[in-house]
Amino acid sequence: MFTQYDPESAALTDELRGLFDEYGTGKWTADDLDAHQTARLREVLAHVRAGSPFYRDRLAGFGDETLSGLHIRDLRKLPFTTKADLQQAQFDMLSLPLSEAWTVYETTGTTGQPTPCPRTNGDSIHNNTVLTAYYRGIFAAHGDRQVIGVSGPTELHATGDTFGDVCRNLGHTVAKMWPHSPVIGFDRALEVMRLLPVTGLFCTPGMALRLAQKAVEAGLDLRRDFSLDLLMLTGELLSPSLRDNIGTLWGAEVHNCLYASQEASVLAAATADGTLRTAPLINHYEVIDPHTGEPVAPDRDGVRHGELxxxxxxxxxxxxxRYRTGDLVRMTEAGPGAAVPAPALEPVGRVRDRLRLNGQVVIGYDLENLLLRRFRGYLDYQITVTRDDTGVDLLSLTLNAEADRLRDEDTQGAVTDCREELGTTLSVGFGDPGPITSTGAMVSWKAARVVDLRDPGAGTSVETRSAERIAAARA
Structure with missing residues (x-):
């Protein structure tokens, strides 16, 4: 492997593998983790202050002695970094010259200016070690040698390199497929999946549905004509209801495999117990109230809910x-039987993906999970919000499915669930929402999945316009 040609990278790989093996098997105490995070924090603060023009200015009010003695529990003394900061600072955010990176990625820029996201060997080794250690148990259940497809959004995205390297670490073959590419396309991607055959696939939930839809349109049977045993989904909101539907369609085990971003890299990864877990050896996590910025206390069930x-x-x-991700999460400490002794993390949507329905704020994740709870076998979905003459909000769920495949009792159950849990009337219909639902990873869940008709005069959001533009190009 490449790291063997670079002594520094080889040594780092060996060190991190040992640390993750010890941590993953429960050999670390809380004090061990506290000491590790504190030491790493001090190294990072010295690093960014020396190399990043942005952080040199942002941390100017803190003396060297203060930063070098900062404990991990005192992190709140430092200011936040925001997405707007990244967009404005651009290359001034970097702590190393670009020439020291091995590759350069960037954010998609669909809703704002793209920001550069270069990676050094050390960046990739730290993040890919997390995925290798966490995924090992998942892949082991499906055999030693597999052919894994990887489908990502753009050539400037980390998806292909990251999952390709992790699969190589685990001893599996990789086929990188880009169905939205004009060279490949969906027909060729499906052909490759059958020919190899592909036994596992990394992609977005929207891509898993889109591939299924294209296969059905081509007269193929998803279970008979394909060999998928494992779907590793990431990049979009994925409620348990949608996850289970995708598993039903393909007859495969499905994981919400990764919570990450181009800017902040790997933040949580799937483990063999079916849970996304944080990576506290390489990141420190806070959960804050998105309005006040103050830390959120665990509720009586031990769950912290807020912005990550x-x-x-x-x-x-x-x-x-202290990067504000803009994402709402639920975080729960690891309990007995956890595959990795790290907190469980449940991403539940961006702060701006929340909806207000009849005076009640609803998170996208919970709405999707509620509306789709009863249904299986659909190839896509979309939610429409309207308001009647009396000012009452109404919901409509459109499913891409044959009406006779869904049971009347499931439809009635969904209507009852919506009325009891949200106090909102739901109607269920059938149709194809079109390619806009495939834009969630590029834009946002709400822009891709929700048509809000309550205020026609207000115009559409930047996210919605971006989703419509991408969908038109894909159509």
Whole structure:
């Protein structure tokens, strides 16, 4: 492997493999983790202050002695970093010259200016070690040698390199397929999946549905004509209801395999117990109230619900300090039987993906999970919100499915669920929402999945316009 040609990278790979093996088998105490995170934080603060023009200015009010003695529990003394900061600072955010990176990615820029996201060898090794260690148990259940397809959004995205390297670490063959590419297309991608055959696939939930839809349109049977045993989904909102439907369609085991971003890299990964878990050896996590910025206390069930803030604990091209992800999460401490002794993380949508229905704020994840709970076998879905003459909000669910495949009792059950849990009337219909639903990973869940007709005079959001533009190009 490449790291053997670079002594520094080889040594780092060996060190991290040992650390993750010890941590994953429960050999670390809380004090061990506290000491590790504190030491790494101090290294990162020195690194960004020395190399990043942005952080040199942002941390100017803190003396060297203060930063070098900062404990991980005192992290709240430092200011947040925001997405707007990244867009404005651009290359001034970097802590190393671009020439020290091995590759350069960037954010998609669909709803704002793209930001550069270079990776050094150290960046990739830290993040890919997490995925290798966490995925090992998942892949082991499906045999030693598999052919894994990888489908990502753009050539400037980390998806292909990251999952390709992790599969190589685990001893599996990789086929990178880009169905939205004009060279490949969906027909060729489906042909490759059958020919090899592909036994596992990394892609977005929307891509898993789109591939299924294209296969059915071509007269193929998803279970008979394909060999998929494992679907590793990421990049979009994925409620348990949608996950289970995708598994039913393909007859495969499905995992919400990764929570990450181009800017902040790997934040949580799937483990063999079916749960997304954080990576506290390489990141520190905070859960805050998105309005006040204050930390959120666990509820009586031990769950912290709020906006995720992350600090990278490794020196690289672009470590971030107290980065506000803009994502709402539910975080729960690891309990007995956890595959990895790290907190479970449930991403439940971006802050701006929330909806207000009849005075009640609803999170996208919970709405999707509620509306789709009863249905299986559909190839796509979309939600429409309207308001009647009396000012009452109404919901409509459109399913891409043959009406006679769904039971009347399931439809009635969904209507009852919606009325009891949200106090909102639901109607269920059938149709093809079109390619806009495939834009969630590029834009947002709400822009891709929700048509809000309550205020026609207000115009459409930047996200919705971006989703419509991408969908038109894909059509």
């Amino acid at each position: 803030v992350v600090t990278n604990l490794y020196t690289g091209a672009k470590p971030l300090i």
